[in-house]
Amino acid sequence: MAGTLSPHRSRWLWLVWLALAIGGGVWLRLDQLGSQLLLDDEWHAVYRVVHDTPAAVFLDFGHSDSSIPLTLLYLFESRVFGLSEIGMRWPLVAASIATLVLFPGYAARRVGDAEALLFAALLAISPLLYFFSRTARPYALTLLLVYVAHVAFRRYATGACRGWWALALYAACATLAAWLHPVVVPFVVSPFVPLAWTLLRNPSGATRRTR
Numbered sequence: 682m683a684g685t686l687s688p689h690r691s692r693w694l695w696l697v698w699l700a701l702a703i704g705g706g707v708w709l710r711l712d713q714l715g716s717q718l719l720l721d722d723e724w725h726a727v728y729r730v731v732h733d734t735p736a737a738v739f740l741d742f743g744h745s746d747s748s749i750p751l752t753l754l755y756l757f758e759s760r761v762f763g764l765s766e767i768g769m770r771w772p773l774v775a776a777s778i779a780t781l782v783l784f785p786g787y788a789a790r791r792v793g794d795a796e797a798l799l800f801a802a803l804l805a806i807s808p809l810l811y812f813f814s815r816t817a818r819p820y821a822l823t824l825l826l827v828y829v830a831h832v833a834f835r836r837y838a839t840g841a842c843r844g845w846w847a848l849a850l851y852a853a854c855a856t857l858a859a860w861l862h863p864v865v866v867p868f869v870v871s872p873f874v875p876l877a878w879t880l881l882r883n884p885s886g887a888t889r890r891t892r
Contacts, residue, residue, distance in 0.1 A: 695794050699785060699801055706781045706805025710774055710814045719766060723817040726752045726769070730759050748819040748861050769817040776822040777814030781805060783825075787832060819861040826858035827868050834872040 719727065725747040729738055738752050751772070758768045781804055789797035804810060813820040830851045837847035855869035 692794075695798060698798055702798065702801040702805050703781045703785070706801075707778055709805065709811055710777055714770065714774065714815060715767060717766060717770075717815060719769070719817065723769070726755050726817065727764075730755050730764065750857065750861050751817070751819055751822075766817075770815065773816065773818070773821040774814055776825045777810065780810070780821070780825050780828075784828070823858045823862045823865050826854040826861070827865055830854035830858065830869050831872055838872070838876050 729747050729752050735753065735756055738747075738749060738756060742749060751769075754772065755764055755769055758764050762768065781801065784804060785797045785801035788800045810821070810824075813824065833847045833851040833854065836842040837845075837851065841847075858869055859866045
């Protein structure tokens with residue numbers, strides 16, 4: 682039929698548009714990042730780097746509720762390389778870029794290419810995600826870790842992955858996300874709720890799954 686794209690060409694066109702959406706999101710997150718100054722809660726970690734020992738940082742959140750893993754990373758950077766605004770923000774920028782790449786890729790396999798492309802565009806221009814990616818706070822990293830944990834848990838629970846690597850990935854991502862920002866604990870344990878309901882309704886299926 683005239684004017685109809687071949688599947689191969691259509692796929693390449695989709696990849697081009699996806700790359701443009703992701704590239705636009707990356708550009709937004711990196712644009713003028715080097716000239717951005719620390720504001721408000723971003724100073725909490727700096728205060729602890731200056732005034733506290735690594736042991737003190739490891740053991741509590743401090744009076745200002747700093748993120749323990751990020752603050753420990755900043756302590757390490759300050760003593761090895763010297764701490765800077767970019768040094769404080771790079772983990773969040775990297776996590777945000779990984780989100781732009783990984784989330785649409787997963788959506789394409791689950792719901793379709795067109796939906797994934799729209800999802801990628803919305804992720805790229807989301808004001809909240811853009812703000813999180815440029816802030817030296819744990820939000821962008823916890824977002825990525827929580828959803829990776831959910832995907833890993835689902836793959837293990839449904840039997841999509843053989844072996845224990847998916848469960849280990851869930852445990853690692855869930856633990857780090859909760860340590861970064863304890864408020865996400867309900868989100869990282871929420872996959873157990875539907876699984877428990879399924880096991881209560883069909884115990885024999887659970888027995889077969891765990892053999």
